[in-house]
Amino acid sequence: MPFAPVPVAPRVLVVDDHRKIREPLAMYLRRHTFEVRTAEDAAGMWQLLKTQAFDVVVLDVLLPDGDGFELCNQLHRRSNNPVILLTARDTAADRIRGLDLGADDYVTKPFEPRELVARINSVLRRQGRNTGPSTLSNGARAYHFAGWHFSVSNATLCRDGAPAIQLSTAESRLLQVFLNHPNTLLHRERLIDLTAAADSDVSDRAIDRQVSRLRRKLAQGDAAPDLLRTIWGGGYLLAAEVSECTP
Template sequence: MTLDTQSVSTPCAPRILVVDDHRKIRDPLAVYLRRHAFDVRTAEDAAGMWQLLKQQAFDVVVLDVMLPDGNGFELCALLHRRANVPVILLTARDASADRVRGLDLGADDYVTKPFEPRELVARINSVLRRRGTPTAAQTIEAADTSTAVQRYEFAGFSFHSTTETLTRIDGSAVRLSTAEARLLNVFLKHPNVTLDRQRLLDLTARPGSDVFDRAIDRQISRLRRKLADDPLQPEVLRTVWGGGYSLAASVSVVTE
């Protein structure tokens, strides 16, 4: 049994559970959905699915019909009764009788393999809308429009979240790239918290972007230089071996 316990991608993002025993389908699909601002967990079998469902609630379960320890149609009926969670069935079967059976058992939608990931995103959003749950795009839009203008004071620097400008204590400006500013903004919202690469990718990537975990390492290095942080003995952006990175600084937030 393999579980994915990745950290969340965006606060309050729709939570999606992908259950498929084929890793070459499951893992790339999870990456694709995360890039479209969903909070994704994965499991390779029914046992892993039930374990994750005990730990937290999900907005949609994307469920493969053929699992090594359970029939997807029967599991769909159980999910409908026990958890009342929307289910989108994934299957290689294209017979209309199978689609009707799945829908009769409580499935909210039915996607036949092979499928376009974009189609699955559209179907997930359709299910969320029918359930009255905000889609990933709506969550991002709401967060962008509701967040007050904030300025962060830390380690002799001031960072304005709206203009993404960084200034030193003497008032001189530090030029940041868009990616660096986005990364710094994440660290300032989570001071003294260890964030692994996947967490940083989830919090900084924009829908549809192609960003990989090693890109975070390069951005961290560049940001350290901008903060005059010694790469051999960093004091502000620290490397937590086996864990990720942490902003080791006191942060004051000023709402304007």
């Protein structure tokens, strides 16, 4: 049975002339499993766009060699790249101008990085990319991994010679995230973004508890491998090859 392909990380281009904003933001986005490139000015942005494709451009409005509003308009006309504008100006006129010129969203500085992650995911969903809870199963109705069979429809884990294990809704959503990102380090913040409902408030501690409960259910048998691994200072990783299969 063929293995399911590992999901391709969304590619984000961050364009901001302030290094103390640009680099920490890029690092934060990489922790949320985005593939990120950066540019400090419009020239650098165009150079990268000549050779690489990006799913979203995060663009500062005030650049030393170009007006972000006009650059947004050019991006929209040339390649229809989704654009999220970053600006320190929070006036209705600026927001309307940016949206009229083709911006997909607008974030005012200072901002919480998690807010930008949520807005990027929202833009990607509108573009048809799988980013969050509404597409957790990635189209699959069942998975096979490390001797386990997981059915999405009834949230049960099965393996030969053992009774079926029923998962809670939270455990099922969490397992689907790991199965869609096998052998990939997922930080707590990313797990919260991928598993929490839009109107819920999930803490790091709640994610830790859910991972612990799921780990205990996966650790059946004396010789069971350590499938859900804790990466100290990082997050969690499902150490298994995963394939999609029929329920």
